[in-house]
Amino acid sequence: MGKRHPLILLTAAFGYAILYVPIFIMMIYSFNASRLVTVWGGWSTRWYGELFQNGQIGDAAWVSLVVAFGAAVVGTVFGTLIGYALARIGRFRGRLLLSGMATAPIVMPEVVTGLSLLLLFISMENLIGWPAGRGLTTVIIAHGTFCMAYVAVIIQGRLSDFDTSIEEAAMDLGARQPWIFFQVTLPVIMPAIIAGWLLSFTLSFDDLVIASFVNGPGSSTLPMVIFSKVRLGLTPEINALATIMVAVVAVGVIGANLLARRQVKTQKRLQKS
């Protein structure tokens, strides 16, 4: 098939369409005046108003923000350590174990991760009395654990992209660890760390299955509330909520991409001059 065979372009366009058409229709219908989700009754922002007065959704959104923030911090700190260890500390005992444990959470079925962590928390509580009950802490630990796997992959990739010569130069000039790490390595991998933190935040904010297992009563996360509402059918408030969430993510991702592109262009221009 040629470079731009119409059949290939058509099937690719179909692929993009199935990713985006349902979401676009949902976003348009969030501005629907009618209570019936699929019957168009004119433009209105009524459901956004009702959404902001819904205390249950507001509380759950706050819980999710706190959990996602905590999980992203845990995931980023430990994930950076793992990525650094695997990319920079050549051979060490337990390397295979660490790299295996660091990547396995990504492909582990969520129901298995959730069940196993819940059983661990209950066993630990019986043995040492911590964690007492389940709630924010246990969800942050559970989310942080799978987030660090993603961060480790990102950091390891970034570190293996740039060679060790800058760090060696710093060492030749008399610098020692951990100063080399903080003053040379860290600034170079900072964009990757920020990307890892943001990805962790989103993954934690969106997780339903693991949170359902390890959460306690009274601290439902936003996906848990959405899921219980969706099971009962479509509601216009969820359309409004989904529109806001998708819009925030889209603005963030596209903005970050434009920023990164501009940086690359400036770098290229600097290299030319």
Next chain:
Amino acid sequence: MSGPKTDFLSKLGSRLVIGLPMFWLLLFFLVPFLVVLQVSLADLRLAQPPFTPIFEWLDGIPSYVGDLENYEFLFSDDLYIRSYLNSVKIAFISSLACLIVGYPIAYVIARADDALRNTLLLLVILPFWTSSLLRIYALIGMYSPTGFINSWLISFGLISEPIQLMQTDFAVYSGIVITYLPLMVLPLYAALQKLDEDLLEASADLGAGPLKTFWQVTLPLSLPGILAGCLLVFIPAVGEYIIPALLGGSGQLMIGKTLWTEFFNNRDWPLASAVAMVMLAVLVIPMMLLRNAQSQEGRS
């Protein structure tokens, strides 16, 4: 320059860099599986926690009192065997569907010029950053009996009664495809991008038609990407819960849903643990294949 003091510091540093995450992952990733194994060997009881210990003090010595009853039950009741088989079938068909939808996308991205490539790639990655629950929710809006597809088909006069789209296998397949499509496209794109255009030209110069070039050059060289992409879709799809729970019918058995029901509805934790252990056993080979495929890609 490197006095004993700085050496000590840097050694301590690398110990901490390795030790801290190692400790965390051992405690919160590896040990939990041992706990699941332990609970799967225990029996159900009406107490807190709702399972018996598998070690007891008998005559002053700790003795193993666990048994394989839960596993025997799993293999004697065909509900569970059918759940496993059906999950593997659904995950397999969904992976193929993902490949068919994803390959043209990856191909177009890999052959696009720089500016367009970046945008097309971004459009594939963007859904991965949005909540999969909300994307499934949006799909329900398309498929439900009063949903957009049915109301459009009726308003165009193509059908008179709504067709059943929800609670079908088709709904679950399409749910898995829209959720995991980015995971399929990215490894395919990586493999196709590495493909040397000179090879395609050489193939054309030697008289092969475009279709033959595709079958004999492009497709075989992108096989590592195909394998990685299919496994990245297949593995999570086998244990998927949200998609069959929201889009599938009540009679449709998938193992993630069965585990969830045993745990939350029947509160049979030992049986749920046994279901999880067998699910891991089913997934061990695909997981090892994936690790192999990824480390090969890393080397080349």
